[in-house]
Amino acid sequence: MGVPDDVISEICRVALLAPSAMNAQPWRLIAVVREKREEVLKCLQHLGANKFASKASALVVVASDKSGGMMKVGELFKENEFVRNDLGILTAHLVLAAQAAGVGSCILGWRNEEKLREVLGLGKNVVIPEVVALGYPADGYPLREKKRKPQPDVFTLL
Numbered sequence: 094m095g096v097p098d099d100v101i102s103e104i105c106r107v108a109l110l111a112p113s114a115m116n117a118q119p120w121r122l123i124a125v126v127r128e129k130r131e132e133v134l135k136c137l138q139h140l141g142a143n144k145f146a147s148k149a150s151a152l153v154v155v156a157s158d159k160s161g162g163m164m165k166v167g168e169l170f171k172e173n174e175f176v177r178n179d180l181g182i183l184t185a186h187l188v189l190a191a192q193a194a195g196v197g198s199c200i201l202g203w204r205n206e207e208k209l210r211e212v213l214g215l216g217k218n219v220v221i222p223e224v225v226a227l228g229y230p231a232d233g234y235p236l237r238e239k240k241r242k243p244q245p246d247v248f249t250l251l
């Protein structure tokens with residue numbers, strides 16, 4: 094079953110509550126469900142990658158316009174890379190909001206960004222760090238085991 098449009102919209106609404114530096118909200122989400130779906134898929138599947146994305150209900154494009162007013166302010170602090178951080182936080186909110194709604198997700202960083210801009214009619218100033226595939230997990234398909242670095246290698250309590 095496909096994820097209904099209203100559930101996709103609600104997941105995006107919750108994700109867009111994410112915090113951002115100076116509350117600049119330097120982002121835009123484009124949930125590709127029907128229109129341009131095949132063209133967007135092609136941008137994610139070059140060289141045989143991300144085949145599973147064909148089964149996703151929505152491909153949510155995470156984008157930011159580098160020419161926006163607040164982005165200029167952000168440039169003053171660019172060593173902090175606020176915009177990239179903001180988009181990462183937005184993406185994290187998106188996958189967590191999806192999980193809370195019973196919807197599975199996969200972040201797709203393997204993409205042809207230039208072609209995506211072209212397909213979606215976005216200008217050269219728009220960056221698209223990732224696309225998030227959303228869909229209901231298949232019946233009886235268990236979540237794969239989490240393989241993570243041992244906590245002592247990446248965590249210190251002082």
Ligand SMILES: Cc1cc2nc3c(=O)[nH]c(=O)nc-3n(C[C@H](O)[C@H](O)[C@H](O)COP(=O)(O)O)c2cc1C
Pocket residue numbers: 143199200201202203204223237238239240
């Ligand atoms: C920025 C980023 C880009 C990613 N790009 C892809 C991708 O293009 N294709 C894919 O299958 N998974 C992609 N992933 C998913 C990671 O491979 C996945 O989160 C990681 O292996 C941990 O998976 P797990 O939580 O199921 O253990 C990406 C994840 C991130 C955070």
